[in-house]
Amino acid sequence: MSQQQAMISEPITFYGAGSMAEAIVKGLIHKSVVHAANVTMLNRSNARRLDELRQKYGVNVSNDAEALPGILRNSPIIVLAMKPKDAAEALKNLGPLLSEDTLIVSVIAGLTIRTMQDLLGRKQPVARTMPNTSSSIGLGATGISYSKEISGKQRQIVTSLFGAVGTVTVVEEEKLEILTGISGSGPAYIYYMMEAMMAAGIRGGLTPQQCRELTVQTVLGAARMVQLTGEEPAALRAKVTSPNGSTQAALETLDKGDFFETVIAAVARCAERSKEMGAALKEGIS
Numbered sequence: 001m002s003q004q005q006a007m008i009s010e011p012i013t014f015y016g017a018g019s020m021a022e023a024i025v026k027g028l029i030h031k032s033v034v035h036a037a038n039v040t041m042l043n044r045s046n047a048r049r050l051d052e053l054r055q056k057y058g059v060n061v062s063n064d065a066e067a068l069p070g071i072l073r074n075s076p077i078i079v080l081a082m083k084p085k086d087a088a089e090a091l092k093n094l095g096p097l098l099s100e101d102t103l104i105v106s107v108i109a110g111l112t113i114r115t116m117q118d119l120l121g122r123k124q125p126v127a128r129t130m131p132n133t134s135s136s137i138g139l140g141a142t143g144i145s146y147s148k149e150i151s152g153k154q155r156q157i158v159t160s161l162f163g164a165v166g167t168v169t170v171v172e173e174e175k176l177e178i179l180t181g182i183s184g185s186g187p188a189y190i191y192y193m194m195e196a197m198m199a200a201g202i203r204g205g206l207t208p209q210q211c212r213e214l215t216v217q218t219v220l221g222a223a224r225m226v227q228l229t230g231e232e233p234a235a236l237r238a239k240v241t242s243p244n245g246s247t248q249a250a251l252e253t254l255d256k257g258d259f260f261e262t263v264i265a266a267v268a269r270c271a272e273r274s275k276e277m278g279a280a281l282k283e284g285i286s
């Protein structure tokens with residue numbers, strides 16, 4: 001989907017102020033999609049972390065348990081950005097504070113729209129999303145599913161929110177787990193591959209700085225080649241792979257480790273784990 005960058009004038013509260021919340025806020029402020037004064041970031045106790053966020057981005061922050069209900073009650077958009085283990089309790093407390101049209105945007109892996117609404121105790125308009133940390137540099141990839149209660153204007157707000165920090169892909173909710181396996185957790189697989197390439201270079205006598213530069217440029221160049229040429233990765237791979245050459249030898253070594261199927265299994269396990277986390281949250285409904 002094409003990126004939309006309309007200014008969002010409504011106040012937004014990030015309920016949870018960790019890596020993912022910061023990645024989104026950083027991207028939004030950098031792209032001037034929100035006014036920092038309209039953004040509030042909450043956590044439970046880490047005052048130093050909140051101070052850092054306030055200084056870096058000029059946002060409002062709070063960890064004051066007494067002020068929290070008032071902040072949440074007055075916020076038309078609440079982004080749930082805590083770890084899954086903290087979500088059930090937070091949602092149960094949040095339900096009574098909401099107005100009928102408060103928009104709930106969740107980035108929590110595995111937490112379904114149904115479970116969110118059950119924990120809130122009301123049929124709230126919900127956008128269940130799966131972003132990734134590359135949102136912080138405007139290169140995120142976010143998957144989104146909407147509850148049926150959501151209005152056209154609220155959809156637009158969510159699209160602007162995530163469209164400002166990368167691409168947006170709207171999918172049926174049952175596909176969000178496999179999407180998590182590709183783009184939500186995907187950056188970690190690429191980083192892992194980069195770690196391995198850099199370690200190999202260092203073992204082979206290159207300096208860490210040389211390895212870093214070469215690896216980063218290689219990954220960047222490969223991604224841009226797929227994007228700009230429109231060619232399939234398999235076709236581009238073939239162009240690197242001379243018959244009986246060094247690349248072929250390397251790929252055969254990867255295949256001995258069942259590279260292709262291992263990546264597929266990793267993505268599938270990620271999706272399965274998201275479902276397990278969602279099921280555990282469902283059990284939190286009393």
Ligand SMILES: NC(=O)C1=CN([C@@H]2O[C@H](COP(=O)(O)OP(=O)(O)OC[C@H]3O[C@@H](n4cnc5c(N)ncnc54)[C@H](O)[C@@H]3O)[C@@H](O)[C@H]2O)C=CC1
Nearest residue numbers: 016017018019020043044081082083084086107108109131
């Ligand atoms: N890190 C990533 O790459 C991605 C993370 N996510 C999702 O984002 C969510 C957050 O992940 P991270 O940012 O990595 O976690 P994190 O541990 O860095 O941040 C979680 C934040 O929530 C706060 N928190 C927890 N309970 C709270 C409560 N009751 N009231 C106020 N604040 C509370 C914590 O103090 C912390 O600031 C997770 O549910 C995860 O599934 C989604 C996509 C990618």
Ligand SMILES: O=C(O)[C@@H]1CCC=N1
Nearest residue numbers: 109132180184185186
């Ligand atoms: O590891 C996790 O559970 C989260 C979801 C996607 C990326 N990080």
